[in-house]
Amino acid sequence: MGEGCEVVKRMRDPKVIRLRKRIELVGSPKMADRGRGWQGTVEITLRDGRTIEHHTRAARGSFSNPLTREEGPEKALGLLAPVLGAKRACSLIAAVWRVESLKDARTLGTLCRPA
Numbered sequence: 001m002g003e004g005c006e007v008v009k010r011m012r013d014p015k016v017i018r019l020r021k022r023i024e025l026v027g028s029p030k031m032a033d034r035g036r037g038w039q040g041t042v043e044i045t046l047r048d049g050r051t052i053e054h055h056t057r058a059a060r061g062s063f064s065n066p067l068t069r070e071e072g073p074e075k076a077l078g079l080l081a082p083v084l085g086a087k088r089a090c091s092l093i094a095a096v097w098r099v100e101s102l103k104d105a106r107t108l109g110t111l112c113r114p115a
Contacts, residue, residue, distance in 0.1 A: 028041075037057065037058060037059075037062065037064065038058065038059035038062045039055070039056055039057050039058065039059060040055070040056055040059060041053060041054070041055045041056075042054050042056075061075060073093045073097070076089070076093050077089050077090065077093060080092060080093070083114060084111075084112070084113075084114050084115070085114065085115060087115075088111060088114070088115055091111055092108070092111040092112065095107055095108055095111055096108070
């Protein structure tokens with residue numbers, strides 16, 4: 001699994017925690033319209049007052065903008081680790097990638113339950 005399993009450690013890094021405290025998430029009814037697809041706008045205000053903005057029409061991981069083979073496991077880990085724990089989440093992701101060679105599919109069910 002490699003670097004993907006390090007995501008949980010990085011999220012606990014004091015520098016990352018300090019940065020997360022400076023982020024404000026603001027919802028928009030326009031962006032929630034399913035007819036418009038999964039899109040979003042990010043606006044960053046720099047310390048000197050300048051603003052940088054970027055609009056994404058197709059969110060990363062959507063049908064129109066799919067994840068790469070490397071990005072998929074990293075995203076899955078971020079979603080699974082808080083529920084299953086990092087070690088079990090990594091094991092589940094690895095098992096899914098080699099599902100054709102599993103001797104017993106019940107292995108996946110076992111890995112889907114928290115330890």
